[in-house]
């Protein structure tokens with residue numbers, strides 16, 4: 001409760017003192033590493049409950065599986081308490097396996113790009129990582145990589161905003177930076193993918209002009225081991241978003 005109040009106060013004082021124009025998006029510097037890793041990890045770990053609980057209503061096939069297994073167990077045991085207990089078991093299983101997969105994904109990211117951002121993103125003109133700064137504090141992160149193989153597309157990745165500074169325009173400012181990066185490089189599209197079910201991520205990308213072009217049900221998350229139990233308890237949809245940079249360029253010209 002106290003934590004939530006503190007976050008609200010931070011947000012209120014931020015919007016009243018500064019306004020969205022005070023958000024500065026700049027290139028990553030080595031001194032930002034710890035803060036960037038914290039913001040990225042916290043954003044990712046929030047997806048555990050999102051996947052386990054909110055995700056369930058998006059997967060009728062999982063609901064059907066749990067209901068069938070519960071009914072089967074009931075007919076085998078003929079115990080009424082099975083009907084009350086098993087849904088709790090399914091939810092705990094979903095939470096446990098979402099935690100395992102997402103921690104595996106985090107480890108994978110930390111042992112690759114997010115472990116050495118300088119090397120992975122800042123040593124080539126085809127990639128970049130930016131941080132959003134508010135009142136001297138790093139409050140958000142995003143990265144972009146040019147995908148040479150897929151016809152000049154830029155991939156937006158690692159978008160995350162410190163929970164205390166959300167809904168203040170930080171995510172939008174970071175997203176626009178990636179779009180400007182693509183325009184400057186003459187790239188045709190910006191693409192991204194997300195397994196988030198929260199409204200926040202989808203609303204952000206739609207507001208930036210992205211369109212959901214495909215949904216992969218049962219996405220193979222990097223870091224997953226795909227044991228039988230993992231398949232039963234962890235199932236996500238991967239939303240593929242894309243924006244034609246030409247549209248963004250003409251919107252920019254109209255604005256100026």
Ligand SMILES: CC(C)(COP(=O)(O)OP(=O)(O)OC[C@H]1O[C@@H](n2cnc3c(N)ncnc32)[C@H](O)[C@@H]1OP(=O)(O)O)[C@@H](O)C(=O)NCCC(=O)NCCS
Nearest residue numbers: 043159160161166167168169170171172194200201203204
């Ligand atoms: C998704 C995320 C980056 C959004 O960042 P943000 O700084 O809050 O985004 P903005 O303030 O620029 O908001 C962009 C739009 O999304 C909307 N939005 C943001 N959070 C929202 C929420 N919780 N519920 C509904 N809409 C929300 C804003 O209202 C705004 O739309 P509007 O212009 O129509 O008002 C942030 O919530 C986050 O870091 N989440 C955890 C990590 C994550 O999910 N990353 C993306 C996965 S790929």
